[in-house]
Amino acid sequence: MHTDTVAALDIGGTKIAGALVDGSGRILVRAQRPTPAQEDGEAVMRAVTEVVAEVSASPLWPSATALGIGSAGPVNALAGTVSPVNVPGWRGFPLVERVRSATGGLPVTLVGDGVAIAAAEHWQGAARGYDNALCMVVSTGVGGGLVLNGKVYPGPTGNAGHIGHISVDLDGDLCPCGGRGCVERIASGPNIARRALEGGWAPGPDGDTSAAAVAPAARAGHPVAVASFERAAQALAAGIAATATLVEVGIVVVGGGVAGAGEVLFAPLRRSLQDYAALSFVRRLTVAPALTGTDAGLVGAAAAAAAALRDRDGPAAVGG
The missing domain is CATH 3.30.420.40 (ATPase, nucleotide binding domain)
Structure with a gap:
């Protein structure tokens, strides 16, 4: 080499x-x-x-x-x-x-x-060895990339797999991209925090109002914080299920700052996938955290x- x-x-x-x-x-x-x-x-x-x-x-x-x-x-x-x-x-x-x-x-x-991120995870991370994968970043925004037939598939313009701007709520909020009800508008870190603040969650003495601060509150059972992460997980599950149904990926790898919340995000994500990924060929979809950090x-x-x-x-x- x-x-x-x-x-x-x-x-x-x-x-x-x-x-x-x-x-x-x-x-x-x-x-x-x-x-x-x-x-x-x-x-x-x-x-x-x-x-x-x-x-x-x-x-x-x-x-x-x-x-x-x-x-x-x-x-x-x-x-x-x-x-x-x-x-x-x-x-x-x-x-x-x-x-x-x-x-x-x-x-x-x-x-x-x-x-x-798809290239990194297919080469060095959780998607290694998989011929078909969706790799996602959930952070300030929500993005994604595809591995199809053993190769990263960027598409003609380099945007293939951009799951963050799939609409999962037809009457949802207007997204900065111009669409409505996009995955990103619901599941990104700033929107998790926005929803928690609107619901009555209050930051700690340090004043941190990010999703990273909402996560420990959700882990401790704060109902508004839990609900905000569950809503994000539901949006992610809907987008993932649509993508998996379209191109038959075998694994979904989720990274980014919001994924750092761990089971606060992944547990409701796996539960929601049971509702949205209903067809036989997507029911066994593996969901894993990214390894390349x-x-x-x-x-x-x-x-x-x-x-x-x-x-x-x-x-x-x-x-x-």
Whole structure:
């Protein structure tokens, strides 16, 4: 196996991370900045450029053969642009062109963050050994990616498997994407917290109003906190069941910050799947927590870049 290094960027509504990743999926160098999500597009790009500059300052940088980007979506891999729902300053933003310039012309591969996580989990995580899988991130947003017939399937524009914007409530709230009743509008971390606060849950002395703070309250049996997680699990189950029915995946891997709540989320998710995944070929669907942790986006972006090199030049280093 070759041991070339691949650079990676993981861009989300909360953080922008960068790394150099070797052929075994090991992160050699890393950098991170908060995402200035409510500022203009150039402010967000400056944060990306700072991350790239920090990573490229490493003496290992000359060994990098390509760069992969896993970005919150939707993305357009054909045009090299991104329009993340949670980053309003980027609409049709030419991210690939700008990153290519910042790296001195490295080949750049763009995929949605859910596709990156699918690549990471299929290579290194809970979906390893499965030919058909749905891998999800439940965090500030809800994303997903598909493995079909043994390969990560990004789709023509890099968005395939974007389960967060499947509608599961026809008369539900308007989602920032323009749809109604989307999985993300119900199951994302901010929406779990919003629903708990509206129902009367109160944060502790530290004032933390995130889903991470709602989780221990749910674990302790606070009825409003429990109900908010159960509603999120129901939305996830409906989206998962629809996806599994459509493409017959054998496993669903769930990662992201909200998945860190553990059984507070997974127990009601498995129960709700019994209601929604009713057909014989989806009843045995396995649900598992992701294993690649907070580095999934970086590892998966690197794997996507290496796969693009492999398709172009033959066997590649990372994830090959």
